[in-house]
Amino acid sequence: MTATVTVGDRPYGVAVNEETNTVYVANYRGGTVSVIAGASNTVTATVPVGGHPIGVAVNETTNTVYVTNDVGGRVSVIDGASNTVTATVTAGNTPYGVAVNETRNIAYVANYSGGTVSVIAPLQVTVPGAPTGVSATARSGQVSVAFTPPASDGGSVITGYTVTATDTTTPGNGGQTVSGTGSPIVVTGLTSGDSYTFTVTATNTVGAGAASITSSAVSQVKLVVTPPDSSLAITGSPYALPMGLAGLLLISGLAVLGSARLRSQSRTLHVG
Structure with missing residues (x-):
């Protein structure tokens, strides 16, 4: 034995790509595949796959790795060039x-x-299908967009989602896009008082799929607190105060001012 390489939990199946001098080890308990560089006997990547991976096989011609997953009855297909799962096939x-x-x-x-x-x-492998069930919920300064992943991932794992906003009040204020890995996705930078609708697309290694059906419109309203009885404040001022509190501040201010005047007078000397 010339070397010992530490991999994942409960290593089981193993396969070698002689063309690239790369070794692939299925870690049964860890749910991963360890990628070992044959030249240095070091783990260069750990690829998450399905539940309880067991068997491993390599197609050296296409640089593709097939991993059987005991749990779920699926086969994970790994691109050897990028060490990413490009598809999950039902077996x-x-x-x-x-x-x-x-x-x-x-x-x-x-x-x-x-x-x-x-x-x-x-x-x-094709682009994924369109997400479904898109709904939007307005909050102070932002909108939360929820959705359901598409029924088809196109034969490749979905890597992300993109939400696009459309301003139905003033079209020129729309066009905001936000990306994320799952639902919900929060959209900010919207115009206060305008009405918006939203669509969602899914993306895999091939590209972005079709857009979802447009959500119902929601208004992005800025949260404004208007306290009651603001008689001491200028009309429309954001600094309006309830009458009781304003009166207390006014009285306190006069008391402080009067105290300051008394202190000033006590320091004045009169020569007679």
Whole structure:
């Protein structure tokens, strides 16, 4: 033995890409794949996959890694160049072993509990579908936009969402966009008093999908507190005070002013 490399929790399956001199280890308990550089025997990346990853196979021609996930009956497809999961494919019941035909670019998965073998043909990855159920809730100085992820991720994991605002009162004040990884997404920088609608798009490794159906309109109203009985303040002033408090401040001010005058007079000397 020439080296010992520390990887994830309960390492199970292992595969090697001889072309890139890279080793892939499925960490059963950790739900990850450790990527080891063969030249240095060091872990260069840890890729989150599905539940209880077991089998690993590599297509050296396409630099693609297939990982079977015991929990959920799925296969995670990893791009070896970026060490990211580009797709999650449904297999059979309890997928264990996996092998690849590099010439035809086909993966074969043995489903332990299902008594079947799943054949995974070359993936046709597209943009994701449109999010659904978009709703907007106005708050002081911002709007919270909630939504449901699309039914289809296009064969590639969704990496983010983008909300676009449309000002239906003054169109020129719209066009704000905010991105996030999930619902809800908060939009700021809107014009007080204007009415807005919102759409949401999902993005994967291919690009952004179609926009959702437009949300119902909401008004972005700035929170203004108008206290009662502001007789001592100028009309419309944000500094208006309730009458009782204003009176107390006025009386206190006169008392302080009178005290100051008395102190001033006590220091004055009279020569007679």
